[in-house]
Amino acid sequence: MNLKQLSALLDLSQTTVSRALNGYPEVSEATRRRVLEAAHRHGYKPNSNARKLATGRAGSIGYVLPVGRNIDLDPHFVEFLSGLGEHALSREIDLSLTPAPYERESEAYHRIAASRSVDGVYLSSMRNDEQRIALVRELGIPFLAHGRALKPENGYAFVDIDNEGAFHDATRLLLQLGHQRLAFINGDTDFSFAVHRLDGVRRAMADRGLPVAKLQHHSAAMNEENGYRIANMLFRDADPAMRPTAVLSASMFTTLGIVRALNQLGLKMPDDVSVITHDDVFPFLKPESFSVPLSTTRSSIRAAGARICERLVDIISGAEREPVQEIWPVELIVRASTGPAPAEHRMVRRRPAEAAAAE
């Protein structure tokens, strides 16, 4: 059943039927009802390709999916997607994934632009030296970034979380609890979120008058294996005098490995080691259900997905005129994995005046 047949059936022109269906005002209510009823009864659905061609709109948003042997689409993506999907649904929007290996990313964007198969794209996993912003801008593809490069040139639109603030606050808490030897098992610092987090940790240390060099910082892909490996380096292999009393972790996966190493070494949270981890809110891996519930900086990546879809639609339709740079605050949730530094390590209490100045 196509428009032509439907309109013949109703003895109306294609124009009228089309307008009735799309809610234009030039159709009488009576006709509109008649058309809608007939369309529904015969199961008429406009051919999406014809509509796309005629309107120039694709009705879908795109994402260039990084693939390749060594690129692991991480679980964050699914969670994000899930949020995006929830919103997309309400707008009858599809999501189109264009797979591309990292080295051929730019080609993929060119293809998207030239073939007009999507109305806009979102970018994620922003790197420090982000190339894609300039590219999609030049190609004229409406876009919205999830995260931001180090220097968001020319004010492009993004949704990001306050990674700097989150890790600043987490670090400040640890310092307030008397910890002095801190370790930070960070994500890959090629990505800007990891740099922001590091900045936050350092700022908190500096605020407290602690030499930034004392931070034991490790950067690696966020997974169980690396968490385990690095925790062992810190707690098993290193000079005992250097052992951190608190660890900041960039993801729940990393933390899985850290907790495994600590268990194995017989170290207890929070008496021996305090841990604060970032939690992207995975439904299948909850910090509160660990043996020792974990303190976290929490921000739902799923909510970000929904929001990004919402804004991208606005950007495409032109409703969002000036690029908005949205930075979400992050909650610091204290559970059982954080506590005062072990006595032998406890920091000498500072004089009241000094403490006040630091606030």
Added chain:
Amino acid sequence: MNLKQLSALLDLSQTTVSRALNGYPEVSEATRRRVLEAAHRHGYKPNSNARKLATGRAGSIGYVLPVGRNIDLDPHFVEFLSGLGEHALSREIDLSLTPAPYERESEAYHRIAASRSVDGVYLSSMRNDEQRIALVRELGIPFLAHGRALKPENGYAFVDIDNEGAFHDATRLLLQLGHQRLAFINGDTDFSFAVHRLDGVRRAMADRGLPVAKLQHHSAAMNEENGYRIANMLFRDADPAMRPTAVLSASMFTTLGIVRALNQLGLKMPDDVSVITHDDVFPFLKPESFSVPLSTTRSSIRAAGARICERLVDIISGAEREPVQEIWPVELIVRASTGPAPAEHRMVRRRPAEAAAAE
């Protein structure tokens, strides 16, 4: 730049240019080269919507993405997607996701069918009472299933792994090692893979002459939390005489929780408890890097993704005429988490004749 402009530029008809670009034989080699060169130089890419409309082909495969507050898109999906993407890439095929809540799934398929936005769909997470097969067949959408319903009616095409065989073999090994009290922490038995696995476990027990009722079977969503909860039920809360000496686990996530519970209860693998888990091969969570490396039944879900894309393309093009039902064998990989049953529980050795008959 569109076809019209390009052909004007070359002083050729649109027909000829289109044919040259699409590799039809009616074009002289000289013209073809000239056309290709010009197209490349001016960055001409055919408008995908126009092409789709003209050919009726969409150049993309679809998936109805389950969304909704209580549906958790699990990490298996990403891994699968990643494999699919790898293959799709080589064929310049996009993947189109249509988000839909479970109750409105059928509507989504209707929309896909009527709007002709994809050439075919793949179905996954097959349930026992699978409705979708009949639906997509009726709608005339080419499809390929990942997994199979309990009774694959009318021989539809699928790719599945031998879940029954995998869990049979794993169970047989445990029985050979003398275990008699087995627990199986299964996935949700609404899904057919979980039923197949249970069948496998039961068959191995029956083969060995063990009453099937002795199996402690638990079915729940595969995540850390449930693994932990159920392991505690089995090892902490239950009558000590009932404690299993071996546990089969349906996923690495479940196993994370099991291992956590065992650690907490001071139970060691494999001396106190043997564990075998199914491993879908997540790059971020490897059974071999656990403190006690885990024995697994292994099948790469990513490889399945790639294969499904490959076959779906064949199905769409008509290259696969008869529906092929492909079942992949699953490897049983023994690592350190499995060992002989603890002495006090060890099974009485059967008489040689009986043992031979069981083979």
Added chain:
DNA sequence: AAGACAAGCCAAAGCGCTTTGAAGATCACA
């Protein structure tokens, strides 16, 4: 009563591509 205006409808022109059916060029062969 005539003009102005709005409401409701329609024919036809795209959107940019593929594909059909036909025609012009070229060639082999008698």
Added chain:
DNA sequence: TGTGATCTTCAAAGCGCTTTGGCTTGTCTT
């Protein structure tokens, strides 16, 4: 030189929808 066969190329007709620019009506002014 004529004739059919074989290459090349082309004009035009779709694909199914949206949208422009009228054309009729009927209603409201004055």
